[in-house]
Amino acid sequence: MTLNRRTFLGAAAAAASLSAPMVRAMGKPRVVVVGGGAGGATAARYIAKDSKGAIDVTLIEPTRKYYTCFFSNLYLGGFKNIEDIGHTYGGLAAGGVNVVHDWAVGVDRDAKTVSLAGGATLPYDKLILSPGIDFVEGAVEGWDLSAQNAMPHAYKAGSQSELLKAQLMAMPEGGVFAMVAPPNPFRCPPGPYERVSMVAHFLKQNNPTAKIIVADPKPKFSKMALFQEGWANHYEGMVDWIGDDFGGGNVSVDPNAMTVTIDGEETKVDVCNVIPAMKAGRIAELAGVTDGNWAPVNAADMSTKADGDVYVLGDASAQGDMPKSGFSANSQAKVCANAVRGALTGSKVFPAKFSNTCWSLIAPDDGVKVGATYEATADKIAKVDGFISQTGETADVRKTTYMESEGWYSGITADMLG
Amino acid sequence: MVRVTQILGAALVAGLATLGGAAFAQGGNVDAGAKVFKKCKGCHQVGKGAEHRIGPHLNGLFGRKAATYEEFNYSKGFQRIGGGGLVWHAESLDAFLENPRAMVSRTRMSFPGLKKAEDRANLIAYLRQFSDNPADIPEADPTAQGVDHDLDPAILALKGDPEYGQYLSGECTTCHQSAGGDDGIPSIVLWPEEDFVLAMHAYKSKHRIHPVMQMIAGRLGDEEIAALAAYFATLEE
Numbered sequence: 179m180t181l182n183r184r185t186f187l188g189a190a191a192a193a194a195s196l197s198a199p200m201v202r203a204m205g206k207p208r209v210v211v212v213g214g215g216a217g218g219a220t221a222a223r224y225i226a227k228d229s230k231g232a233i234d235v236t237l238i239e240p241t242r243k244y245y246t247c248f249f250s251n252l253y254l255g256g257f258k259n260i261e262d263i264g265h266t267y268g269g270l271a272a273g274g275v276n277v278v279h280d281w282a283v284g285v286d287r288d289a290k291t292v293s294l295a296g297g298a299t300l301p302y303d304k305l306i307l308s309p310g311i312d313f314v315e316g317a318v319e320g321w322d323l324s325a326q327n328a329m330p331h332a333y334k335a336g337s338q339s340e341l342l343k344a345q346l347m348a349m350p351e352g353g354v355f356a357m358v359a360p361p362n363p364f365r366c367p368p369g370p371y372e373r374v375s376m377v378a379h380f381l382k383q384n385n386p387t388a389k390i391i392v393a394d395p396k397p398k399f400s401k402m403a404l405f406q407e408g409w410a411n412h413y414e415g416m417v418d419w420i421g422d423d424f425g426g427g428n429v430s431v432d433p434n435a436m437t438v439t440i441d442g443e444e445t446k447v448d449v450c451n452v453i454p455a456m457k458a459g460r461i462a463e464l465a466g467v468t469d470g471n472w473a474p475v476n477a478a479d480m481s482t483k484a485d486g487d488v489y490v491l492g493d494a495s496a497q498g499d500m501p502k503s504g505f506s507a508n509s510q511a512k513v514c515a516n517a518v519r520g521a522l523t524g525s526k527v528f529p530a531k532f533s534n535t536c537w538s539l540i541a542p543d544d545g546v547k548v549g550a551t552y553e554a555t556a557d558k559i560a561k562v563d564g565f566i567s568q569t570g571e572t573a574d575v576r577k578t579t580y581m582e583s584e585g586w587y588s589g590i591t592a593d594m595l596g
Numbered sequence: 597m598v599r600v601t602q603i604l605g606a607a608l609v610a611g612l613a614t615l616g617g618a619a620f621a622q623g624g625n626v627d628a629g630a631k632v633f634k635k636c637k638g639c640h641q642v643g644k645g646a647e648h649r650i651g652p653h654l655n656g657l658f659g660r661k662a663a664t665y666e667e668f669n670y671s672k673g674f675q676r677i678g679g680g681g682l683v684w685h686a687e688s689l690d691a692f693l694e695n696p697r698a699m700v701s702r703t704r705m706s707f708p709g710l711k712k713a714e715d716r717a718n719l720i721a722y723l724r725q726f727s728d729n730p731a732d733i734p735e736a737d738p739t740a741q742g743v744d745h746d747l748d749p750a751i752l753a754l755k756g757d758p759e760y761g762q763y764l765s766g767e768c769t770t771c772h773q774s775a776g777g778d779d780g781i782p783s784i785v786l787w788p789e790e791d792f793v794l795a796m797h798a799y800k801s802k803h804r805i806h807p808v809m810q811m812i813a814g815r816l817g818d819e820e821i822a823a824l825a826a827y828f829a830t831l832e833e
Contacts, residue, residue, distance in 0.1 A: 224766070505770060512766035528763045535771075535808055551811055562815060565807040582771075582808075585781025589771040 206234045207522035210292050210302040212282040212461055214239030214267060216248075217491030217507030218308030219594040224515035226274040227596075232523050236276040236300060238292065239267065244595075245335035247366065248504045249587055252539055254332075254343050255376030256383070263335060269596030282309075285465035287485055304518045307467070308491040308507065309459025310334070311365050314471065317455035318358055319430035328433035329450040332373075333365065345449045346380060352387040353448035356438045358429055359394040360453045363472075365493045365502045367400035368548070370453055372538040375405065378413040379541055391447070392419045393440045395427030400501075401538060401548055407569045408540035458494035472496035477554035478530050479517035480510050489514050498558025499550075506534045508590055513554075530554035537583035543573065545580030624714075629722025632715050635707070639791075642726045650787045651705060657684050658727035669786045671776060673702040689723070690716050697778075706782030747797050752790055754822040761827025764820055767812060774831060785831045792825035 211222040214237055222237040229235075244265050252258045267277045281295040285305065292300045313331065315322065321329060332342040349355065355377055359370045374390055381388040398421070399405075409417045420426040425441025431452060437444050457463075457471035467473045467482040473490040474483040475497050482488050491514055492507030500506040513530040520527035535549030550564030567579065633642070639650035646653035652668045663670040663678030670678070677700050682688060692699045693716045695709040710716045765774070768784065776785040784792070798804040799813035800821075813821070 228762075508770050509767070512763075516763055516766075526759065526763075528760060531764070531767060533767055533770075533812060547808070549808055549811065551815055563811055565811055581780035583780070585779045586771045588777060588779040589769065589773050589781060592773050592775065592777070593769045 207303045208234045209304045211237045211306045213308035216504035217511045220508045220511035221306050221515045222275045238278050238282045240281045247335045250335035250339045251373045251376045255379045273596045282461050306489045309461045309494050311456040311493045312460050314455040314457050321431050321452045325433035329452045333453050349448045355390045355449045356447040357392045357451045361395045364456045367501050368538045371405045375540045390417045393426045393429040394421050397422045404546045412541040462494045477559045480514040499561040500559050543577040624717035624721025626721050629718035632719040650791050655726045671704045673700045704776050704783040706778045751818050756822030756826030758826045761823035789825040789829045796821045
């Protein structure tokens with residue numbers, strides 16, 4: 179008998195069904211989550227917790243200790259120790275998540291498997307990618323990853339944060355701290371400006387004649403009025419923000435000479451924090467679910483436009499109106515977890531609902547916040563309602579806002595990691 | 597009424613002083629204490645007919661071992677310290693009220709404490725009135741917060757779906773810890789459902805001021821608020 183396409187397929191199917199019981203132990207549906215940050219950890223925890231063992235959940239995360247990007251600026255400012263923002267994955271493991279410390283290096287969407295750098299291949303029924311960000315190559319002239327020790331980005335927290343802090347502490351008296359700010363869209367819209375505030379606070383205490391220059395390709399930024407008011411009040415004359423109108427977008431760096439050239443004018447600097455343009459974490463691109471720099475998703479459940487069994491959460495997704503923040507990723511993860519659980523076990527799926535609040539610290543006890551609620555529409559995640567702190571608020575209000583941010587940090591890290 | 601209270605209060609404070617409450621040798625002012633108690637009323641009732649709300653009622657507090665009302669759902673922290681033998685007296689209350697979490701770690705009492713010794717003394721003098729024998733003297737209506745209570749009884753009567761509440765709670769637990777901790781954002785677990793519903797509707801109608809909570813509550817329907825109340829009321833620590 180000739181092996182025609184039909185019999186070949188049949189044979190393949192038989193082979194698959196023979197091997198299936200070995201791979202899919204107990205016949206449980208399998209969810210693989212890539213990335214243990216605010217999106218991935220939350221999704222893994224909620225699916226494991228709410229399915230009560232009915233779903234196998236595996237989390238792939240290369241680092242054994244996770245340093246939150248949120249509050250890493252407070253570490254730079256001296257308000258937190260590095261260990262205050264470091265978390266392990268023991269709580270997730272105890273909560274029933276199979277935590278695998280490895281890199282996901284490939285996704286075969288036809289075979290529905292994820293391959294790991296360590297050599298293993300994991301099958302999935304639903305795959306959730308929450309890989310955060312990577313940097314766009316060539317985004318800042320003169321800078322690439324090999325220069326990240328001379329000019330740190332510190333936009334993935336941990337060793338980079340410690341490096342930038344060490345450089346800040348070693349700055350000569352009256353030295354210059356430069357920041358190259360990123361173009362939209364990027365992780366944590368108020369992040370660079372909270373960082374400027376925290377660096378200014380540190381310098382005011384330790385090196386009051388030092389200066390800060392910010393080269394920014396944008397004409398305006400998140401909470402701009404609040405930050406500029408705060409810089410004028412707390413750090414008068416220290417911060418020079420050069421927006422797009424004044425050539426802030428026309429920038430190049432030389433990590434060897436430690437110079438920054440803004441709109442043709444070269445400046446020798448002592449510390450240079452380069453935050454390049456961003457894109458989805460590489461695995462999203464390898465999985466073939468990106469379009470340009472980000473992965474477009476359906477607002478109702480965070481499934482990708484490319485593949486209904488692959489979901490993308492947080493910074494890596496192109497979802498609509500939500501800012502790229504840990505809070506957003508956590509919010510999206512819960513919607514996704516509910517939908518994935520419903521698809522795999524038939525549990526009730528409730529309508530998507532999203533929210534975000536971002537707190538920033540400008541100076542001791544001077545906290546501000548911005549937030550909004552969102553809903554799923556056919557096109558995107560759309561903003562419903564929002565609020566923002568006001569300029570000229572009383573010291574009491576600002577202190578309460580800062581205390582609230584502390585409460586939120588405890589809340590979200592417990593919500594993510596158990 | 598006020599006059600009687602003052603007289604009683606004065607007598608009790610004098611009594612306390614003679615019992616040797618060193619911290620209260622100066623005595624507290626009952627009327628001033630009633631004003632301080634406004635900070636407590638959101639969660640605690642005291643006086644005739646007072647009931648457990650978010651916190652236990654405070655009648656008969658003095659001389660009672662901590663965490664001993666069987667019908668009240670205490671935090672594990674409070675159960676531990678009650679089991680350890682803490683009894684409420686002027687001195688122990690003074691220490692607790694100065695910094696609740698220093699004394700009872702992980703209490704669900706979301707209150708930073710009264711830093712002024714005078715405020716604490718006045719509050720303790722006020723509360724002391726409600727521990728006389730027989731209990732609940734003077735006879736007065738229980739304190740409670742009036743502003744949250746003008747809600748349609750039909751809304752209060754709604755029975756929430758805890759499963760829906762569990763899903764919706766994801767929006768709360770990004771900030772409010774499901775284990776009941778409080779580090780700058782209040783605990784919301786194990787509240788009586790009615791108090792939860794009243795509070796959320798007070799945010800929705802903007803009678804309570806907090807921009808995040810107004811925004812979150814603003815788009816929750818009556819059924820959703822009831823569902824959240826039902827879910828959080830039954831959480832275990």
